[in-house]
Amino acid sequence: MIKKVSNYFVIPLAICAMFFLALKPQESLNIDDYSTEGLELNYDMEHDLAFLNQDGNVDHVQLSNPFQSTHTYFPYLGKSYIGFKEALAFKESRGNYFTVNTLGYLGKYQFGSETLKLIGIHNVNSFLYNPKLxxxxxxxxAERNKWILRKDIKRFVGKKVNGIEVTESGILAAAHLAGPGSVKRFLRSYGSQNVSDxxxxxxxxxxxKFxxxxxxxxxxxxxxxxxL
Known part of the structure; x- marks a missing residue:
């Protein structure tokens, strides 16, 4: 009988102890460290990134932060496709969607109006203020240039031309700069026809570089x- 009566006290006491431990403040845990407040989570809009440069080092550029967070974050993109386009964008415009250079080239990737027409864009103002576009x-x-240069990619990737090893990403970056025709002339002349902007x-x-x-x-x- 005594054993049964004691069970009525032990079980509720154990439950109360469990709730106490669960609700007790943990001095070592700071919930604020896990908050997403202050983070720029929309990567369609203007922001800067860290990326791997040609020398194998990470270039750090501080993110713009509308919430004035005290933290700085550097997404590491490496040699991925995202790393490729963001590295190229940084070289072209420091990643600014809304910039126009002195020659009239537009946006994050510095497109000319004639190139835009080739891929179906005829309103440059709408283009400039539309990051997704x-x-x-x-x-x-890049897809169009890759088709135009498909034979040269197959022929030259892995070979050295004028002191550099040819890669597909290098070919596509150069085509973005100077057009696929200029890249063809560079490769087929083994570097003697080297166009500059x-x-x-x-x-x-x-x-x-790329x-x-x-x-x-x-x-x-x-x-x-x-x-779109």
Whole structure:
């Protein structure tokens, strides 16, 4: 009888102890450390990133933060397709969707109006203020260039031309800079025809700077268009 009576006290006491331990404040746990407040989570809009540069080092650029967080975050993109396009965007415009340079090239990836027409974009003002369309344009242009340069990619990737090892990502980056025709002339002349833009960046420089990225995500497409 005594044993049965004691059970009425032990079981409720054990339950109370469990609730006490569960609800007791843990001094070692700071919930604020796990908050997402202050993080820029929309990557369609303007932000800066950290990326792997040609020398194998990570370039750090502070993220813009509308919430004025005291923390700085550096997403590591490596040699992925995202790393490729963000590294190229940083070289072109420091990743600014809404910039226009002195020659009239537009947006994060610095497109010219004639190139935009080739991928189905005819309103440059709408393009400039539409980050999602700019991302679509980058991919469509790369797909079109990959189709135009498909034979040269097959022929030259893995070989050395004018002191640099040719990679697919280097070819596509150079085509973004100077057009696929200029890349064909560079490769087929083994580097003797090396076109530069108005700011001094050359096909050779882009092929070297942006070599070794994984651009298998980009599919060769003769009729690629930027469509939302």
């Amino acid at each position: 700019q991302e679509k344009a980058f991919l469509a242009n 108005a700011y001094g960046s050359s096909v050779h420089y882009y092929m070297k 070599s070794g990225y994984d651009t298998s995500f980009i599919e060769a497409d003769k009729k690629a268009k930027a469509i």
